[in-house]
Amino acid sequence: MAEPILKWAGGKRQLLDALYARFPASYGCYHEPFVGGGALFFDLEPANARINDANPRLVNFYEQVRDSPDRLIDRLESFDDPESDPDPSLPYAEETARGRDVTNYYYQQRARFNSRPYAGTFDPLEEAALLGYLNRTCYNGLYRENADGGFNVPIGRYANPDWVQRDRIRRASDALADATIRNDDFDYVLDAADPGDLVYFDPPYEPMSATASFNEYSAAGFDRDDQQRLLDVAAELDEAGVWVILSNSGVMKAAYAEAGFRVETEGATRAINSDASNRDEVDEIVATNVPPSERRAAGQRDLAEY
Ligand SMILES: C[S@@+](CC[C@H](N)C(=O)[O-])C[C@H]1O[C@@H](n2cnc3c(N)ncnc32)[C@H](O)[C@@H]1O
Structure with a gap:
């Protein structure tokens, strides 16, 4: 199960x-x-x-879980604690596409997630990793978009968030192995x-x-x-x-x-x-x-x- x-x-x-x-x-x-x-x-x-x-992002996530579980887990493991400082080597380390201040790692990843599907180069594995990370670290595990499609849920407060979920991803990948996803x-x-x-x-x-x-x-x-x-x-x-x-x-x-x-x-x-x-x-x-x-x-x- x-x-x-x-x-x-x-x-x-x-x-x-x-x-x-x-x-x-x-x-x-x-x-x-x-x-x-x-x-x-x-x-x-x-x-x-x-x-x-x-929801195309949800569908992409399940496709990655099904087809590339180990690569997805590796990618998730490379993320940092949501309250840590933004990663200076990644985009949006200081401000979002809309010019808002980025104060921590969570809001940097949210800004990256929001720029991604609309930005030309699209990496489905990174898109799935960002969705998985934000889902486990955002407030209440909510998925909510504003009118122009931006994910706008604030940071959650968790003592020890597990955004990797290695075993769950492996089991879910087996469950999805023969499923058609549309x-x-x-x-x-x-x-x-x-x-x-x-x-x-x-x-x-x-x-x-x-x-x-x-x-x-x-x-x-x-x-x-x-x-x-x-x-x-x-x-x-x-x-x-x-x-x-x-x-x-x-x-x-x-x-x-x-x-x-x-x-x-x-x-x-x-x-x-x-x-x-x-x-x-x-x-x-x-x-x-x-x-x-x-x-x-x-x-x-x-x-x-x-
Ligand atoms: C109530 S949720 C499903 C919850 C799910 N049973 C679970 O256990 O988490 C409804 C889902 O329908 C999707 N949805 C909304 N409009 C849709 C449509 N017109 N056709 C297909 N899916 C749609 C949403 O993206 C959402 O993921």
């Missing part, structure tokens, strides 16, 4: 049992169109998997999934209220229209004989029930938000078209009820 390498908003580790309880007894390929931190994917380690995310909008899955396959959707959650912002994963966001498109895609997959499991916030419960899915509330989760006063609790639902009779754990659960 592998573990997630990145902290990612909406991580699903606390929901794993509820998701496994809906798994069909057998399925073909496993698809995860909103993979994010990949809590379910890494726990499951499916033999035949296609994963996807709209960088696309989720609706590619209509073409990619065959009858009998399993698709797990974990979209950015629809906020319960205007103040709860769940849509900070990428500059583009995910709005009501996207939620409706996703519902339509899920319904189309259902008609095509593809198994679907989906998690979302409670506001989408009625819509999935009306579309014929089995929907249950699975408790509450918290939004990761940089503003601590704004960490609303939201209901979390799991919707599926896998009937109880087709679920792999059905027999075991019946016994446990006696």
Whole structure:
């Protein structure tokens, strides 16, 4: 069993049992169109998997973990403590591209990360190392971009941050070895999934209220229209004989029930938000078209009820 390498908003580790309880007894390929931190994917380690995310930096990171784990670990080991002085041999040792003072090593790496994809020469390994480093040293493990795509999370305060995670990267690399990784909008899955396959959707959650912002994963966001498109895609997959499991916030419960899915509330989760006063609790639902009779754990659960 592998573990997630990145902290990612909406991580699903606390929901794993509820998701496994809906798994069909057998399925073909496993698809995860909103993979994010990949809590379910890494726990499951499916033999035949296609994963996807709209965030190109996240996708590049997983490609490097899969294809070059040792080089990525070496690169991560070359980073310094986030609070140490900027490295004078690297760019942005004194000020960012926008002319802001750089006071420590963390902000220097953040400035390098923000200049990188847009700067002409693109080194995918360095890009992945920077994402891994910033993810483990930034405030709250948040991934947030401002309107022009810059990663803008401040430095975190950790006594002893481990930004290398040697063993996790090696295990994750094995889990990813045979996986196809794409960088696309989720609706590619209509073409990619065959009858009998399993698709797990974990979209950015629809906020319960205007103040709860769940849509900070990428500059583009995910709005009501996207939620409706996703519902339509899920319904189309259902008609095509593809198994679907989906998690979302409670506001989408009625819509999935009306579309014929089995929907249950699975408790509450918290939004990761940089503003601590704004960490609303939201209901979390799991919707599926896998009937109880087709679920792999059905027999075991019946016994446990006696
Ligand atoms: C809730 S997170 C997934 C969390 C993941 N299950 C985990 O355990 O960490 C949603 C992901 O969807 C991605 N995303 C946002 N819009 C998308 C789109 N239109 N198509 C595909 N992925 C999208 C985001 O980049 C984010 O990584």
